[in-house]
Amino acid sequence: MKNIKNLLFVFAMALAAVACNNRPESETTELAVPVSVQNVKKGSISQFINTTGTAKSLYETNLVSEVAGEYLLQTNPATGRPFKLGDKVKKGQVIVVFEDDEYVNGLAIESKKLNLEISEDEYEKQKSLYEKGGVTLRELRNSEVSKTNARYDYESAEIRLAKMSVVAPFSGVIVELPYYTQGTRITTGQPIVSLMSYDKMYIEINLPEKNISEVKIGQEVLITNYTISEDTLIGKVSELSPMISSETRTFSGKLQINNPDLKLRPGMFVKADIITDKKDSVLVIPKNVILTGNRGKYVFVVERNSAADDRRITTGIENKDFVEIVEGLKENDRLIIKGFETLRDNSKVKIIL
Template identity: 55%
Template sequence: MKITNFYIISIVALLGLSACNNQSADSETEVAIPVSVEDLKPSFIEQTINTTGTVTATQEATLTTEMGGRYYLATNPRTGKPFRLGDQVAKGQVIVKLEDEEYTNNLGLEAKELNLKISEQTYTKQKSLFDKGGVTQSELSNAEVSAVNARDSYALAKIQLEKMKVRAPFKGVITELPHFTAGTKVPSGTEVVSLMSYEQLQMEVNLPEKYINKVEQNQNVRVMNYTLPEDTLQGVVRELSPAISTETRTFKGKLSIENEALKLRPGMFVQAEIILDRRDSVIVIPKDVIVSNQRGKSVFIVQKGTAEQKQVTLGYEDQDKVEITSGLKTNDRLVVKGFETLRDRSKVKIIK
């Protein structure tokens, strides 16, 4: 019986010693987890509001004929061909011309121009004679009245003749150009061309009530469109409403967007970022490396081949990044890949 107990005790001792040896071996052969790190450097982050909307032209007009006449489309000096859809026009440029010989003859522009020259010459002569005492004040005044009347008559005739031309009221682009056969007579009031100016665009947005004391006029805006993934246009907050909608709990704003290259077109749906504030020389990290647990937010850094879990406090954030106001410092080696399986004090191997 004593011999049996001796064997049992010996076996238990050997098993215990073996377990200790295995545990020690496991500890010594702990596998280092491969991770990628990023050395933290001072950076910047902006506090923004993301919003969406449709951009519209700052100026648009549909031009109609003021007089009736035979229709002729003017030639675009840039192309040497008649104007067409999409052509750019300068302010004051003639797009459509009307012709009506009877109307033009009745204006008598040439006769009125000649009468103006004669009247002005007569007035100049009478004034010279008056200075020498050769004519009375009444005769000089009559000559002056005749010259003024001739000048007004000639100016009015030019205005009436100008109504036979349709000019661009602003620099813009032709967006509609109804077809009329050259020489066809069209009546007054006929719509002949539509223009838009969109070198600068505008956009109306609805902003959440909580930002009413943060959004201000002239704050910078970035504008993106899915058809222009590589281009970001700049703008500013131009107008803000002080009133909040009781139905949507939002307030209205108007954005002005620079579009000199005409990359955006009126009617496009775009995303805009209103920049409320910017912080420079701060620690900024990717959002997706942050681990959430019962104690709060944390990340992993590497020191001497070991992962250390650091509790962090968050500040400003944008779509992809977030500011760290406490918990990290410059030159910390932040784990950006492989952190999912880490624990505090895990052994790690840094890879690219």
């Protein structure tokens, strides 16, 4: 009987061994999760407030005809051809001239100039005589009045004559140039040319009330537009209103943009990133690898035993793509940047490219 019991025990142990050998491998060995990693490094990071607006030229003007006359579009010395849309002009450059002999004759500018010269000579003579006692003070004053009136008459004629030339008041670009046939008589008040100077531009902005303590005059701004996606222009906060709108709960301001190569054009819709904080030589990681749990923010790093370690972290400034790490990581930690979504603490991992 005892031998039979021994045989049954041995048989049961053998069956147990066979059953263990036939279990699926997944029940005895944890599969390694494929992940990608990158070493944590120090770098620079900036924190932004994002806004948008329409770029406007800092200087612009619409010039009209102030006198009537025959329209004569001038030649651009830079191209050797008549001025046209898109041409650059310099301050003081004559773009259009009006000719009207009757108007010029009516100014009598030469006679007014001669009258001024005579009045100046007469005043000098009266002044010399007064010093010698030859004339009274009243006679000297009358001579001075005549000289002054003659100067005003001459200067007024010069101003009216200057209106026959349309002159660029600042250096800029021709953005509108209505067509008139050369020699056609133009009346007063007709549009002649529109100029813009947009090597410096500005945009008007409205920001939420919560940002009023963060945004300050002089802060640097990064300007982008989809047509110049490879270029980032630099601007600054130039004006800020201290008032909060009771209707929109926003405050207004202006951003000035440096546009030396004229890549940004007036009227373009732009994105502006106002830099409110910036740090150099700090630990920076991608923002999308950070997870949030009951104990706060955490990321996964790979330990030497190829296991995932969930690290609780404290973050600093951040932007759309990156975050500063204040605590929880150190330089050259192997941060898991792909495959972390299903990991748990101490999960086995396999590093792939």
